Amino acid sequence: MSTDFERDVSAAFHRAADQLPAPRLDLDAIRYAGRRRRMTSFTVAALAAAVLAGGTAAAASGVLHLSSAPFRAAGHPGASASPPTSATSSPTPTASPPPPATSPPTPATSPPTPATSPAVPAAATADVGGFYSGYPAAARQGQTAVDALISSYAASWYAPILQASAQAGYAPDCFAFAAHSGLDYAPAGLLGGQAIIVVSSSDASGQVLYAVVAADTGTGKITGIACTPGGQPVTATGASDSASGLYQKYLTLRRQGASAQDAVASIVSIGADPVSGPYLVQLQRAAAWPDLTYDPLLCTSAGLPSVSVTAATVVADGSAGVVELKPSVGQPIVAVVVLGAQGWAVAGVACHQP
Amino acid sequence: MDSDREAAFEAFAGGRQAALFRLAFLLSGDRHQAEDLVQSTLERTYQHWRRVAAADNPEAYVQRVLVNAASDWRRPRRHVVEQRLDGALALPSQPGGTERVESPDVVVRALRGLPARMRAVLVLRYFEGLSEAQTASVLDCWVGTVKTQASRGLARLRAAMELKPGAGEFRDRSTP
Numbered sequence: 001m002s003t004d005f006e007r008d009v010s011a012a013f014h015r016a017a018d019q020l021p022a023p024r025l026d027l028d029a030i031r032y033a034g035r036r037r038r039m040t041s042f043t044v045a046a047l048a049a050a051v052l053a054g055g056t057a058a059a060a061s062g063v064l065h066l067s068s069a070p071f072r073a074a075g076h077p078g079a080s081a082s083p084p085t086s087a088t089s090s091p092t093p094t095a096s097p098p099p100p101a102t103s104p105p106t107p108a109t110s111p112p113t114p115a116t117s118p119a120v121p122a123a124a125t126a127d128v129g130g131f132y133s134g135y136p137a138a139a140r141q142g143q144t145a146v147d148a149l150i151s152s153y154a155a156s157w158y159a160p161i162l163q164a165s166a167q168a169g170y171a172p173d174c175f176a177f178a179a180h181s182g183l184d185y186a187p188a189g190l191l192g193g194q195a196i197i198v199v200s201s202s203d204a205s206g207q208v209l210y211a212v213v214a215a216d217t218g219t220g221k222i223t224g225i226a227c228t229p230g231g232q233p234v235t236a237t238g239a240s241d242s243a244s245g246l247y248q249k250y251l252t253l254r255r256q257g258a259s260a261q262d263a264v265a266s267i268v269s270i271g272a273d274p275v276s277g278p279y280l281v282q283l284q285r286a287a288a289w290p291d292l293t294y295d296p297l298l299c300t301s302a303g304l305p306s307v308s309v310t311a312a313t314v315v316a317d318g319s320a321g322v323v324e325l326k327p328s329v330g331q332p333i334v335a336v337v338v339l340g341a342q343g344w345a346v347a348g349v350a351c352h353q354p
Numbered sequence: 355m356d357s358d359r360e361a362a363f364e365a366f367a368g369g370r371q372a373a374l375f376r377l378a379f380l381l382s383g384d385r386h387q388a389e390d391l392v393q394s395t396l397e398r399t400y401q402h403w404r405r406v407a408a409a410d411n412p413e414a415y416v417q418r419v420l421v422n423a424a425s426d427w428r429r430p431r432r433h434v435v436e437q438r439l440d441g442a443l444a445l446p447s448q449p450g451g452t453e454r455v456e457s458p459d460v461v462v463r464a465l466r467g468l469p470a471r472m473r474a475v476l477v478l479r480y481f482e483g484l485s486e487a488q489t490a491s492v493l494d495c496w497v498g499t500v501k502t503q504a505s506r507g508l509a510r511l512r513a514a515m516e517l518k519p520g521a522g523e524f525r526d527r528s529t530p
Contacts (some may be wrong), residue, residue: 003510005508006508008438009480009508009511010480010481013481015461016379016462017376017377018376020375020385022371023371023392024370024377025367025368026393027367030393030397030400031360035400119393121364190390192386193386193389309414
């Protein structure tokens, strides 16, 4: 027998859930992960049998990893095993930016083949690989070609920032293009609804450099690139504290009436403050662009939402923290935090379509 | 897996994903986590598809996988940094401090405050419309446990949100 209250609860549940649109189903990723789980189960079973037979319990440690955290880790820089690349049903781009006026240059060498991950859509790995394979040739041709390449591979809302960064002399890919011969791609997982892919390379001195690249899971377009050298002892707590510190300062300034550009400039002018970082210097230039019609830190063009840090994890061999922030209105924001010469710094902010 | 089984799985996943997503959303209270839960659930379903397809009630099997995954996922989330940066999260309020139950935020927030098992019982009973016996089967527990959890869960929901007599509305006690 149902009471009125039970009927009200039932109706309330349906009102809360029935309005939600169903997510896109990536069957290839599901199949691949399902097969991997099956093979892992066999491996664990075989190891367990070996342990029982031989008594070497240590052999089984660390074999089974079933990701279940909000951040769906899927690899690490330097991982050499490349799962099979899905040949079909890549997500169809739904909001591609307009075609660039200049065609992006064709890479001189065959494009790299980033590893795929069940968590990271093939479209994202393909787009990131396309950008990095095309960048050396574009950089040789000049700024117009670089701008065209960025327009092709970056999300329309992020392209102006990356183009401004390139025009200001920053390497938008994080590496000198001469170092592109040995790039390593590692899909790291999903955070805040965005795919995270870590691209790494070593310079002549053996110093490893990382680019933490965020990409839209639907279109695969790049939504953020953050650079960091390897070997930095980044922690999830430090990263989340740094990101929250930046947003506290930024929101305070914005609520006092400062424009996005002025608020960024004010934070950058503090200089040694750990919340300022290379990304803000880039933003300081990009925020003046008429193409940038949204707040690049809050990822919205309407209002000043409250923002909460909800998750943080460490990628790039411990050299970068990826932080998910949830605004009270709008999509989650992903911030990449690094340890620079002056301390913690936000090296990149990736937005869903603002 | 042969092509017939692949096709059967594809049809099953395609047909159930929307319902699974809604169930996952109520269990997790978060759209992105719900998407990951559905993905993970379907991965496990694919892994054991031969057994699932042969089961009397594949639906119950998948629901059980999803509920267990949602319960598991709450454990690591205890370590997640939850830091309010400024102000209160603005939930839509109505004049007089009353929030109608149809505000999804109110319902999801109230559910999120319950223990995972209790929330699963409420969602299976009052969203999926399962009987007490069916709910017990999905959760692999006694019917008596379902009754107890449902009763306590409803009481806690009622405590969290005061029912406005005769109008089917809840008043959120957190608003003045």
